[in-house]
Amino acid sequence: MQPPRPDRRFVMLGIFASIVDGILVGFVYGLAAMGLTLIWGVMDVINLTHGAMLVAGMFALYFLTDALGVTPYAVLLPALIGGLMVGILLYWIAIHRMVGRPPLMSLLSTFSVNLVLIGISTAMLGTAPFNVPVSVPGISVGRYTFPGPHILAAVLAAVIALLLYLFLHYTRLGKAIRAVANNRQAAELVAIPTTRVLAISVGIGVSLAAVSGVLIGTLFPFTVLSGDSYQLKGFVVTVLGGLGNPVGALLGGVALGLLEGLVAPFVPVSWTLIIEFALFVLVLISFPDGVFASRRGAL
Amino acid sequence: MLARPFFWIITVVIAVFAIVPVIGNDVELRESLILAALYITLASNLNLMLGYAGYINFGSIVFFGLGGYICVWLVNAHSWPLSASLLAAGVSVSLLALLFGLGILRLRGAFFALATIGVNEGIQAFVENFTPWGGSSGIYLSPTIFDPLGGPTQGLWVIYFLMVAVMGLSLYLSYGIKISKFGFGLLAIGQNEDAAAILGVPTPLYKALAYSVSAFLPAIAGGLYFLKSSFIQPSDAFDLTLSTEAIVIAMLGGQGTVTGVALGAYLYEELRGFLLTSETFSHFQLVVAGVLLLVIVLFFPGGLMGFIYRQFPRTKKVLE
Numbered sequence: 001m002q003p004p005r006p007d008r009r010f011v012m013l014g015i016f017a018s019i020v021d022g023i024l025v026g027f028v029y030g031l032a033a034m035g036l037t038l039i040w041g042v043m044d045v046i047n048l049t050h051g052a053m054l055v056a057g058m059f060a061l062y063f064l065t066d067a068l069g070v071t072p073y074a075v076l077l078p079a080l081i082g083g084l085m086v087g088i089l090l091y092w093i094a095i096h097r098m099v100g101r102p103p104l105m106s107l108l109s110t111f112s113v114n115l116v117l118i119g120i121s122t123a124m125l126g127t128a129p130f131n132v133p134v135s136v137p138g139i140s141v142g143r144y145t146f147p148g149p150h151i152l153a154a155v156l157a158a159v160i161a162l163l164l165y166l167f168l169h170y171t172r173l174g175k176a177i178r179a180v181a182n183n184r185q186a187a188e189l190v191a192i193p194t195t196r197v198l199a200i201s202v203g204i205g206v207s208l209a210a211v212s213g214v215l216i217g218t219l220f221p222f223t224v225l226s227g228d229s230y231q232l233k234g235f236v237v238t239v240l241g242g243l244g245n246p247v248g249a250l251l252g253g254v255a256l257g258l259l260e261g262l263v264a265p266f267v268p269v270s271w272t273l274i275i276e277f278a279l280f281v282l283v284l285i286s287f288p289d290g291v292f293a294s295r296r297g298a299l
Numbered sequence: 300m301l302a303r304p305f306f307w308i309i310t311v312v313i314a315v316f317a318i319v320p321v322i323g324n325d326v327e328l329r330e331s332l333i334l335a336a337l338y339i340t341l342a343s344n345l346n347l348m349l350g351y352a353g354y355i356n357f358g359s360i361v362f363f364g365l366g367g368y369i370c371v372w373l374v375n376a377h378s379w380p381l382s383a384s385l386l387a388a389g390v391s392v393s394l395l396a397l398l399f400g401l402g403i404l405r406l407r408g409a410f411f412a413l414a415t416i417g418v419n420e421g422i423q424a425f426v427e428n429f430t431p432w433g434g435s436s437g438i439y440l441s442p443t444i445f446d447p448l449g450g451p452t453q454g455l456w457v458i459y460f461l462m463v464a465v466m467g468l469s470l471y472l473s474y475g476i477k478i479s480k481f482g483f484g485l486l487a488i489g490q491n492e493d494a495a496a497i498l499g500v501p502t503p504l505y506k507a508l509a510y511s512v513s514a515f516l517p518a519i520a521g522g523l524y525f526l527k528s529s530f531i532q533p534s535d536a537f538d539l540t541l542s543t544e545a546i547v548i549a550m551l552g553g554q555g556t557v558t559g560v561a562l563g564a565y566l567y568e569e570l571r572g573f574l575l576t577s578e579t580f581s582h583f584q585l586v587v588a589g590v591l592l593l594v595i596v597l598f599f600p601g602g603l604m605g606f607i608y609r610q611f612p613r614t615k616k617v618l619e
């Protein structure tokens with residue numbers, strides 16, 4: 001006797017739901033990658049502490065909600081401010097002396113800071129998974145309910161991305177950041193304090209990572225070592241969107257989320273990383289400037 | 300090459316490694332020296348990319364891990380003889396690296412580094428899901444694999460001598476490449492890739508070749524290492540710590556030098572021995588490695604050999 005065939009419409013709905021879910025998560029990936037791409041765009045430095053900063057956001061979420069009973073989404077503000085401060089500190093420790101030198105050196109210096117962070121947190125927290133329960137009512141469409149935390153995370157990520165865009169285009173400091181990204185010498189000539197601008201850019205990049213870490217922490221369980229795979233996703237998203245292009249990064253994030261949603265019903269979860277990596281190499285080879293890059297220096 | 304003093308310095312080092320533990324049948328010393336030989340192998344092959352061509356390879360451990368897996372799998376599932384499976388591991392990983400290198404040869408600088416991080420994560424995820432290789436639980440070897448060598452006790456000595464041979468080959472290779480036309484091409488790429496290309500260095504080909512060559516001996520070392528422990532699993536084979544340590548060693552000794560890398564490996568091994576026995580530091584090994592690397596990158600980019608060259612300029616003529 002054959003097993004009963006699943007209802008065709010139900011299968012289609014499942015795939016549709018998975019795609020929508022993927023896109024929602026994709027907004028958060030996009031926000032995380034904006035932090036990575038901003039630092040690259042401004043000073044040609046790839047921040048290899050990105051993953052560790054995401055994890056820092058996740059643990060800020062865990063400890064503030066668990067110990068102090070704060071609402072999960074209220075952690076976004078301390079993550080934003082803390083990230084900014086940590087980022088400026090990171091700039092002075094590891095990046096300041098590396099700006100303008102071969103990429104090898106800044107890769108190594110941020111890599112070593114990453115080692116220190118991972119080493120300390122592994123020694124103190126272990127590698128067991130942590131989970132932060134979040135209850136937000138979902139939205140029902142027919143027989144399927146879209147989970148509330150996913151929708152809220154996507155909306156918050158989009159709002160923060162929009163705020164960043166407005167900041168970069170309509171404030172004095174934001175314009176200074178874009179000017180430094182465009183041409184550091186010229187910016188210096190018109191009396192923009194470039195070093196301070198560089199430090200603040202790293203601060204913003206790191207605080208975006210921390211904020212996305214908080215949002216990801218409301219969606220999935222995490223460990224101290226989760227940062228690595230999210231960092232890889234960040235690279236995929238940045239090369240999709242074009243390194244140094246924040247708007248492209250958000251689009252790239254949504255594209256990656258869409259892809260994850262598309263393959264999720266058909267492929268075991270553990271293979272997604274391999275598919276993403278294959279995509280990453282393919283994109284790097286065929287579109288070295290990024291798929292969504294309209295022009296160079298789009299910051 | 301035979302007329303150069305540095306060739307003989309390498310030969311003496313290898314001889315010391317091969318002879319000292321045999322005198323007095325010192326197994327404890329052998330275990331510590333095999334680790335040093337492994338470090339020297341990994342770091343000096345990494346140095347071909349890092350020190351010569353100026354390209355950082357964060358995924359160098361992939362060669363070691365994949366080599367180990369291919370070797371252990373051939374011995375376990377297909378009962379190949381040890382020597383054949385070691386060679387097969389080296390050749391196949393090297394070919395894979397060449398294919399991949401040709402694929403990413405258009406990438407430069409930071410993009411290449413990102414791709415190597417991806418290789419690491421991607422291959423590890425692949426192996427964890429690949430059932431013929433035991434997935435995340437790995438492969439166990441039966442102790443009978445050492446029978447053709449005359450039992451486990453004899454077998455471990457054979458593995459040790461092979462590891463020392465691999466280390467020696469790595470040092471000769473580093474030196475041979477450094478004084479060859481290929482090596483000059485790589486050094487030119489490291490200094491200014493555009494200028495090198497204009498002067499006629501086939502930069503993409505040289506980069507891919509360097510990537511592939513730097514895969515061969517680490518893959519064999521991986522095979523030896525996991526035959527020795529008779530057990531392989533993804534978290535050991537693709538251990539972030541080991542590839543990190545290779546980078547730290549290469550930078551500590553002085554990137555681009557042959558002596559420095561060997562010296563750095565020795566120093567790091569001593570330091571690690573101290574850290575592992577100390578109560579406070581045993582959990583913070585990565586932290587210490589990270590701080591050490593940061594200090595070197597920020598303040599002593601030339602490493603130990605940079606310091607020695609500055610203090611004693613004459614050594615430049617003898618020590619490569």
